[in-house]
Amino acid sequence: MAHLKREDWYDLTRTTNWTPKYVSEEELFPEEMSGGRGIPMEAWETYDEPYKVTYPEYVTTQREKDSGAYSVKAALERDAFVDRADPGWVSTMIAHYGAIALAEYLAVTAEGRMARFAKAPGNRNMAVFGMMDENRHCQLQLFFPHANTQRSRQWDWAHKAYHSNDWAAIAARSFFDDVTATRDAVAVSIMLTFAFETGFTNMQFLGLAADAAEAGDHTFASLISSIQTDESRHAQQGGPSLKILIENGKKEEAQALVDAAIWRAWKLFSVLSGPILDYYTPLEARKQSFKEFMLEWIVAQFERQLLDMGLDKPWYWDEFIRALDETHHGMHLGVWYWRPTVWWNPAAGVTPEEREWLEEKYPGWNDTWGQCWDVIVDNLLNGKPELTGPETLPLVCNMSQLPIVGTPGNGWNVKDYQYEYEGRLYHFGSEPDRWCFQQDPERYKKHMSLIDRFLAGEIQPADLAGALIYMGLEPGEIGDDAHNYEWLEAYKQKVDSAA
Amino acid sequence: MSEQQPEPLKPLKTWSHLAGNRRRPSEYEIVSTNLHYHTNNPDNPWELDPDIKMSKWYRKYRNESPLQYENWDKFRDPEQLIYRTYNILQDGQETYVNSLFDQFDKRGHDQMLDDNWISQLLRFYTPGRYLFHTLQLGSAYIAQMAPASTITNCATYQTADSLRWLTHTAYRTRELANAYPDAGFAEKEREIWENDPAWQGFRELMEKALVAWDWAEAFVAINLVAKPAIEEAVLVQFGNTARDNNDTLLGLLTQAQMRDAERHRRWSSVLVAMALENEGNKEVIQGWINKWVPLADAAIDAFCSELGEDPSTAKSATNDFHDSLRLS
Numbered sequence: 110m111a112h113l114k115r116e117d118w119y120d121l122t123r124t125t126n127w128t129p130k131y132v133s134e135e136e137l138f139p140e141e142m143s144g145g146r147g148i149p150m151e152a153w154e155t156y157d158e159p160y161k162v163t164y165p166e167y168v169t170t171q172r173e174k175d176s177g178a179y180s181v182k183a184a185l186e187r188d189a190f191v192d193r194a195d196p197g198w199v200s201t202m203i204a205h206y207g208a209i210a211l212a213e214y215l216a217v218t219a220e221g222r223m224a225r226f227a228k229a230p231g232n233r234n235m236a237v238f239g240m241m242d243e244n245r246h247c248q249l250q251l252f253f254p255h256a257n258t259q260r261s262r263q264w265d266w267a268h269k270a271y272h273s274n275d276w277a278a279i280a281a282r283s284f285f286d287d288v289t290a291t292r293d294a295v296a297v298s299i300m301l302t303f304a305f306e307t308g309f310t311n312m313q314f315l316g317l318a319a320d321a322a323e324a325g326d327h328t329f330a331s332l333i334s335s336i337q338t339d340e341s342r343h344a345q346q347g348g349p350s351l352k353i354l355i356e357n358g359k360k361e362e363a364q365a366l367v368d369a370a371i372w373r374a375w376k377l378f379s380v381l382s383g384p385i386l387d388y389y390t391p392l393e394a395r396k397q398s399f400k401e402f403m404l405e406w407i408v409a410q411f412e413r414q415l416l417d418m419g420l421d422k423p424w425y426w427d428e429f430i431r432a433l434d435e436t437h438h439g440m441h442l443g444v445w446y447w448r449p450t451v452w453w454n455p456a457a458g459v460t461p462e463e464r465e466w467l468e469e470k471y472p473g474w475n476d477t478w479g480q481c482w483d484v485i486v487d488n489l490l491n492g493k494p495e496l497t498g499p500e501t502l503p504l505v506c507n508m509s510q511l512p513i514v515g516t517p518g519n520g521w522n523v524k525d526y527q528y529e530y531e532g533r534l535y536h537f538g539s540e541p542d543r544w545c546f547q548q549d550p551e552r553y554k555k556h557m558s559l560i561d562r563f564l565a566g567e568i569q570p571a572d573l574a575g576a577l578i579y580m581g582l583e584p585g586e587i588g589d590d591a592h593n594y595e596w597l598e599a600y601k602q603k604v605d606s607a608a
Numbered sequence: 609m610s611e612q613q614p615e616p617l618k619p620l621k622t623w624s625h626l627a628g629n630r631r632r633p634s635e636y637e638i639v640s641t642n643l644h645y646h647t648n649n650p651d652n653p654w655e656l657d658p659d660i661k662m663s664k665w666y667r668k669y670r671n672e673s674p675l676q677y678e679n680w681d682k683f684r685d686p687e688q689l690i691y692r693t694y695n696i697l698q699d700g701q702e703t704y705v706n707s708l709f710d711q712f713d714k715r716g717h718d719q720m721l722d723d724n725w726i727s728q729l730l731r732f733y734t735p736g737r738y739l740f741h742t743l744q745l746g747s748a749y750i751a752q753m754a755p756a757s758t759i760t761n762c763a764t765y766q767t768a769d770s771l772r773w774l775t776h777t778a779y780r781t782r783e784l785a786n787a788y789p790d791a792g793f794a795e796k797e798r799e800i801w802e803n804d805p806a807w808q809g810f811r812e813l814m815e816k817a818l819v820a821w822d823w824a825e826a827f828v829a830i831n832l833v834a835k836p837a838i839e840e841a842v843l844v845q846f847g848n849t850a851r852d853n854n855d856t857l858l859g860l861l862t863q864a865q866m867r868d869a870e871r872h873r874r875w876s877s878v879l880v881a882m883a884l885e886n887e888g889n890k891e892v893i894q895g896w897i898n899k900w901v902p903l904a905d906a907a908i909d910a911f912c913s914e915l916g917e918d919p920s921t922a923k924s925a926t927n928d929f930h931d932s933l934r935l936s
Contacts, residue, residue, distance in 0.1 A: 112710055113782055121778035121794060122771075125741040127802055131815040141661045164768070164775040165702040172695040179692065214643040214757065217764060221752035224767060225745050237744065237771045240751065240764050245691045248639035255622065255638050262617045265624050271645040282645070282655035290646070290752075291654050291662040510655070555657040585616030 144293025156229030197456030207270035219289035266452035273581035303347025304370035323394035383437025388458030439514025456591035480518035506538035636688035643757035675824035680756035718787035742814035744770035753823035806914035809907030837904035840922035
């Protein structure tokens with residue numbers, strides 16, 4: 110007899126539910142941690158993970174993957190790509206690591222929630238590999254940037270960002286805390302793995318990997334595409350949970366979890382991936398626009414998965430598709446304008462050639478966003494840089510924790526969506542953000558946004574300098590224009606030739 | 609704008625939080641330390657309403673544990689295991705175990721076992737996958753509740769190791785079922801786990817340990833009490849019994865699994881030693897050990913006596929481990 114085939118014995122590894130005797134089932138799987146939603150244990154035992162892997166297969170595959178990623182890093186280290194890379198690309202890496210590394214670590218806790226509390230035995234086993242994967246992703250995305258700490262203090266933020274009160278860190282924590290570590294096992298499987306990982310990590314990891322390869326950053330490209338191979342496996346934990354919820358009459362509840370997670374993920378990615386893909390990445394390295402990536406990965410592929418699963422498109426889908434032309438441009442403008450408040454150097458990305466590209470990808474850009482950048486360019490050319498930077502803080506959304514943005518210029522539509530709850534007035538950047546709050550006000554009602562803290566006197570002195578101290582940003586870390594304003598040359602020449 | 613700023617911070621050779629140390633950090637320290645940002649603000653661990661259920665859970669069962677230490681992030685895994693090295697280590701171990709499975713299979717090992725031993729395997733070995741699964745659950749709980757990432761990492765790898773033991777058992781169960789289709793393998797394990805007196809002690813111990821929600825009590829109950837008891841009875845003692853019954857394969861397998869168990873005990877011991885630096889923690893840990901040991905001893909008694917073996921060997925090995933923690 111030869112070695113047994115996996116399918117001959119795999120089911121035994123997940124036939125592990127038993128009837129507890131010395132404690133009750135409710136004690137062993139508390140509702141607040143398990144989220145069984147009244148669906149009987151037998152139904153959860155029908156959970157069938159589409160991607161099956163065993164322990165020996167896992168350690169072999171992962172050893173090989175790591176061997177690949179680490180040897181690319183070692184081989185290319187002397188090449189010192191970072192030192193000759195476009196500063197916009199360096200900003201991409203610094204922003205990415207800060208926003209992602211410790212979020213990956215939080216996902217160990219979320220996977221651990223499923224590994225301990227899922228009533229579905231298959232989910233519990235897959236989540237063990239999920240815990241391991243997220244452990245890997247955090248470690249890789251700390252080890253790689255660590256090699257650059259000697260280059261600039263901003264690289265320290267790969268580790269530091271989530272420990273800080275920087276507004277971008279608050280926004281990232283607000284999203285990841287909400288859909289991962291503070292949810293029950295079933296909600297984690299839906300919000301983190303199905304809604305977020307199936308769609309959005311493809312965006313950040315495959316989209317960025319494509320651009321990285323074009324930009325010549327093969328270390329980063331191989332790193333994040335290796336990570337994505339794990340994501341695409343453990344992201345499949347949510348599908349079987351959804352199936353069980355829908356079969357047991359909980360479609361509405363499942364849909365609400367999916368809708369909230371997708372919207373919240375979208376908002377965070379509009380400030381993270383949007384500026385990176387459409388503004389920071391050097392023009393010649395851009396494979397697709399952010400909107401094109403979103404249309405491919407979220408709208409086309411993910412929408413189909415939703416429908417295949419028996420769910421509906423989120424109720425805000427039209428608004429979401431409309432916002433693909435808008436939100437991230439506003440976020441980018443905001444990040445660049447408030448550049449001292451971030452740990453990376455935002456690239457403006459608005460040279461005449463880049464504006465042509467933007468106009469082609471987003472018709473009407475010059476009439477709207479372009480008008481704002483015209484003013485910035487004029488001020489810089491006229492020696493008034495102080496008019497291109499902040500004196501105070503913007504109004505932020507009580508859900509996304511991000512600035513409330515809309516289309517400026519000829520398409521002006523900026524709006525504060527307000528909601529009063531138990532005597533407190535909340536501000537939201539959109540109708541879906543307000544809807545997320547209304548779904549479960551108890552989750553959010555006493556949270557203080559950065560602006561709430563500012564107004565409550567928690568940030569002293571109550572000015573931009575005080576805010577920077579509060580955010581943990583010191584000179585050497587605070588952001589400035591990635592290209593040191595060299596991109597203005599093209600405009601100077603224009604002015605000169607006109608004169 | 610930066611020209612207005614005085615004295616920019618200079619780049620460092622490592623993370624700022626490690627920069628104060630005299631020596632260069634190891635790869636382990638670079639990728640493993642201070643990663644739980646949600647311990648920074650104990651009153652409100654998450655960027656949400658401070659009173660959501662999960663905040664209360666973490667405040668009560670992590671932050672307000674009777675076991676207190678000023679800086680849990682000081683903990684270091686004595687073996688400095690990281691993800692990359694874990695897979696190298698365990699891929700090697702799995703290659704060994706799989707080669708055992710294949711070599712013994714080629715020799716017709718299962719066909720040569722005697723009938724009495726076959727019925728013992730059904731009673732005392734293959735139901736163990738449920739027990740190993742409880743260790744998997746308990747380790748995953750410690751991982752998500754531990755107050756330092758360096759502790760979470762050890763518990764994460766321990767979770768995977770527990771799944772490893774379960775996986776070995778599942779594989780062997782199928783082989784035995786193939787060799788003895790009418791013996792009840794791959795069919796009767798749940799019933800035996802739930803009803804056979806040999807398992808009820810461990811079942812009670814683990815069901816109760818799995819609802820010890822305080823993170824440190826869970827660590828004591830599982831890592832210091834239940835795991836050593838399980839390992840000494842179900843791996844060491846049963847492995848010896850297997851060898852006495854010409855089941856060399858099982859003896860070698862449990863020996864291989866003990867390598868994991870020994871590693872778990874090493875990090876657990878270091879964590880206890882660190883906690884003991886704080887006055888008062890000795891009594892807390894000893895109190896929990898006193899609370900859980902009677903259940904563990906009863907479990908060893910039930911398993912070993914049903915097996916027809918003297919339980920004192922396993923009990924004294926467990927005691928030796930407790931003594932090594934220098935609590936008294």
